[in-house]
Amino acid sequence: MTNLMRMSLMAWAMVVASDLWAHDRARTPIRIPDLPDGLTLKCDFHIHTVFSDGKVWPDIRAEEAWREGLDAIAITDHIEHQPHKQDLPTAHNRSYQIARAHGEALQLIVIRGSEITRSMPPGHLNAIFLKDATRLDVPDWREALAEALRQGAFIFWNHPGWRGQQADGQARWYPEHDELLKRGQLHGIEVVNEREYYPEAHLWCLEKNLTMLSNSDIHNPIGLDYDMHAGERRPLNLVFARERSADAIRQALFERRTVVFAAGRLIGRKEFLEPLFERSVRVLTPSVRVRGTGRAYVQIQNDSDITYVFRPELKDPDLIFPEEVRLPAGRVGLLEVRGRNKQTRGTRLVRLAGAVMNLWIRPQTPLPTEMRFEVILMPEDNP
Amino acid sequence: MTNLMRMSLMAWAMVVASDLWAHDRARTPIRIPDLPDGLTLKCDFHIHTVFSDGKVWPDIRAEEAWREGLDAIAITDHIEHQPHKQDLPTAHNRSYQIARAHGEALQLIVIRGSEITRSMPPGHLNAIFLKDATRLDVPDWREALAEALRQGAFIFWNHPGWRGQQADGQARWYPEHDELLKRGQLHGIEVVNEREYYPEAHLWCLEKNLTMLSNSDIHNPIGLDYDMHAGERRPLNLVFARERSADAIRQALFERRTVVFAAGRLIGRKEFLEPLFERSVRVLTPSVRVRGTGRAYVQIQNDSDITYVFRPELKDPDLIFPEEVRLPAGRVGLLEVRGRNKQTRGTRLVRLAGAVMNLWIRPQTPLPTEMRFEVILMPEDNP
Amino acid sequence: MTNLMRMSLMAWAMVVASDLWAHDRARTPIRIPDLPDGLTLKCDFHIHTVFSDGKVWPDIRAEEAWREGLDAIAITDHIEHQPHKQDLPTAHNRSYQIARAHGEALQLIVIRGSEITRSMPPGHLNAIFLKDATRLDVPDWREALAEALRQGAFIFWNHPGWRGQQADGQARWYPEHDELLKRGQLHGIEVVNEREYYPEAHLWCLEKNLTMLSNSDIHNPIGLDYDMHAGERRPLNLVFARERSADAIRQALFERRTVVFAAGRLIGRKEFLEPLFERSVRVLTPSVRVRGTGRAYVQIQNDSDITYVFRPELKDPDLIFPEEVRLPAGRVGLLEVRGRNKQTRGTRLVRLAGAVMNLWIRPQTPLPTEMRFEVILMPEDNP
């Protein structure tokens, strides 16, 4: 081996060694398009630390969220449930303070919250954007919620169908919730908590005009509950805010400008799902050519981190479309078009109606949409 | 379980089932920035099929390349080496024709080439952009190369240090190569072939002003030689072309507008490596604040698919920088800045000189660069 | 840095470099237990090459199968469908010969087969363990099958619900199949082909006492259709043979000693599924202790490469069991046991009845099984 080769190999090896032996402390941005009138912020508003029944020091919550690509988190330790109290004396504002300091270093927004933790009804409620959490530590839950409201909090009902409070897993609406609603003390509901989806809560948000939420309710280090390195992700709220700030998030929440993002699905109002989808995908081949009963490929690039599953519904006298088109996250999918007849000739503007199966505007109801492209039909014997 | 829940679960499950049971035929774009004056096309100019000693039908080469995110490939079956001849009669242009038809359906550029396969010297040479490969099938290699040139081909020397022809793995320059150079029949050299890097060839390209090339020389289905699903990638040429066309690629090759991209490294002229790096990364936090001997984090987003390894060299009286900063592909890395002194105060514009260890402008020579950001130094006791 | 450190770092780096830069040509054994009276061989009996409409040279089929951990493959190019004929003249036995030579070098069993390719009925049928495939190239399919039988072939019906022949995707039984059955010319049916499962075929195999089969029908390089590096796997036959030989496989096929292994599910007769499951898993903690309404964990190790999903059905007056227990492949899963009452005391031998959801003994019918372990119940206040 020449000396030049030996030295180059060594240089090569040294760079490689740095690859393996080092560990990246890095943030993975979540690619979801902004809306025309708002940034798409990724937020988790239900998080625990050692200061209630969670298992990590609060700064870890900011570190985990920053790495996962989130923009904002709320620390929401329980007011009433403090199993570590004997070792770690109650201090309702401390977890927020510690997490915020770390969040500031990493430019992640940290919001002060608390979980008001009562039996059902009314169950558990989160109040976020608090000014002083200790003042929620009162015997009467009605008083706690009134205080939260006085502090300007955004208040939502957590996991309404949680089996810890509803043995059959079904969410139920109680008079107490009517009462809260009437007093302006209930602004949203968790449609997804952890790995559960509550279709009843989904309907209530639509009927009662409440904000839909989707939170991790994480207690463990996040990596024990989600395989982050394998691409799994905690449930998130997409919040459509005018800027990247706590104030703008608070305003967007009160304006119900959210979409649930959980387990690869988006759940929310059509006005948000429609532009999210349309801004995620683009047809790279606006015109394709089909000869006789041959096939052509419409290429569709999906620049988002959400894999979309499109099911065409159009029947066409000249063209055959697939039952399902998958548009994988960050990649270019193929929509295969086949000719039905050997001799058809002409240019067709196709508006391929269908639905995106993993975007839900109501329980059981996927988002209708259409794909547009041109097909030039040519007879088979025409070279 | 309510009926609503049951139906929702079912809908959920059906979408999920489609995830697992289906298989995506999709393209994964390779994210590397364009240059100010040219698109960055990803190309492999050395590829075999069953029509010489390769192992796949030619259309597979277009399919593999499209999926991997390439823009162009050249099919370069051997003229002289046809081990399947008894089953599959020699037809020098057929593999190109078959691959091109598939390439057209997927909008991938397929270039006609051949490998002129002789003992060393002159060894193996690829001629690409041919008009008729059969005319290269002549006894005298000088005549074959003359014919290639008459057809307008771009000609390069393959794997000059290949152990099949150089037992010690060292590339050697012969009088025959001088002869080729003089006649204008040698335009480039493979600096990387498969998993080998030839530092001598790297130097020759710089000294003799030749085009640097990096090719897979793939014979197997690509997935047998590279763990694509684990993020591995064949060696590639980055070609800086004025448009996405075969003509523009040919012109760029003759103008030496290429960079080698292999095993996570870029090898090439500084004029190309510099803008590639600068257009890949951006400082998200142009100004950070360090209090006393505390630390701050400069966040650097790398939008490319290349992980960069930056080693700062600047010594600073007030600030401590890390030995190495890794900027992982598609993510945000952290450059940690620490204060040396408790009481320093002031605003500093830092121009952090260093080198990118995996970008090589010569053998052993990483690209020098600098990172620019502002540090506001504050004394420790100043809140 | 000391010289010792520098040298050690270099040694470290050199080993690491070898990790990254090399590519492993290696076999990944598929861990599924043998039966008491037979080896569990992993086989794919439906495979194409360039010699019909496949896309790879035949030796690649042996290479792919060896790497994936298979024991045997059959090469089954179409007799009647030869789209590459113009370039590659028909030679019905050649693909087998080429693949077998490579199989011998790697100690993989390669079986000679052909796909008799007709319109429905009778559709496509594979004949394997042929002696001379060219003699099947006759106009009358009845004659082709009679010839296959004369050569001692095992004959099975391919993809009975394939949409290329059944537009609605439903498998249908025709008089021609009765005729074949009566003549002893139909020994098995594909219950799974590629990514399709045919419940009708599953029932026919049970009713008519035929061999259940599960094949890839692969045409592309396998890595284009299955994400091998991500753990995906082609559909396989588990064949329970007395030894690792072609003869023993043939005998086991005629004796219907097979199980379908596809998409993480096993489909087959209870007599095979039961021991496969029982020999895969073992309870590591035969006795656990539950205090009051507390919980305990039964640890269950799954030494196989199949993730099992167990659903307990037992209701117990003293103990609460989970709805579902996942036993991930190659890992240790947890079965959580909780006490119902604070004061129960005693030792209980639990025989936890349930079903393994991904092992199917009939369509819709999971394998019943039970888990056995001891629970020691202790009252809460008893330290």
Next chain:
Amino acid sequence: MTNLMRMSLMAWAMVVASDLWAHDRARTPIRIPDLPDGLTLKCDFHIHTVFSDGKVWPDIRAEEAWREGLDAIAITDHIEHQPHKQDLPTAHNRSYQIARAHGEALQLIVIRGSEITRSMPPGHLNAIFLKDATRLDVPDWREALAEALRQGAFIFWNHPGWRGQQADGQARWYPEHDELLKRGQLHGIEVVNEREYYPEAHLWCLEKNLTMLSNSDIHNPIGLDYDMHAGERRPLNLVFARERSADAIRQALFERRTVVFAAGRLIGRKEFLEPLFERSVRVLTPSVRVRGTGRAYVQIQNDSDITYVFRPELKDPDLIFPEEVRLPAGRVGLLEVRGRNKQTRGTRLVRLAGAVMNLWIRPQTPLPTEMRFEVILMPEDNP
């Protein structure tokens, strides 16, 4: 679609949904063979929690270790460094108590330890198998170590080259360490801590007959520092113990029966490395046949979770061996043998001497070993 098909699809989907939506709480056993006279236990003896400067509640340490396949951990919070003290009052034994309770539920061994944290010399030392950690909280480090010894502790020196105490990263031996050694208060040294290897410490262990250790020193949730889901693993001690108990581990440590397992390398005494390697790999093809200058493949199965890199050194007049043979973890690797001559004939028992590059018996010194197999040489023209 028939009803049968629809129902089957639904059943299919439901199983699949359970795959995706659930999250496995599971243990991944680490496959490393036992020795003839001892179990191979995987242990981490340097771990922090929120009770000193760590970031997780202590039970998480048992959970993480159980999942990662460890057998035992020691909780070793700092005695002198308690940055959370204001929120969480000092309680030197509590982290052990909390972790042990969780360890008992999961059958993981948890050992009581403390880190005696002083400036260099003597630096940081861990004492494990303590009876009462609070009694180590004394001003004089000599007294703390004497107390640890009185409690029967195993005492080792942590990260001797840590840059926090040695700016140049070089480990140095001080008179204080001689003093400790003389008093029997120093039983081992960390040869690896986190991502650092100390070749000096490696030599000291050999010269002074001390136990070699390799620990994570983990402060964060383990998943923030190691990409577990991508197969990365914290540094571990392999401890060769007569049974799976705390007592047996303690005895093995005092008997220096350990091997360092870090970053894919094993570092330790030859008497342990040799049987570990030999019991990991087995030649599947004891006899291979080479015809003329052809090639044959010796198949070597590696049943362990360690990828071995073997470099043959034997020169042979008849056979050519590769420069390097990789034996990937849990897979079957190939050792390619090629004939040198066309006409050699005979049967050769090959004893292929070489070294395993990632097993180190001294700094820079790989474990010598040999592979044994038979080669039958046949002349080329002899069919």
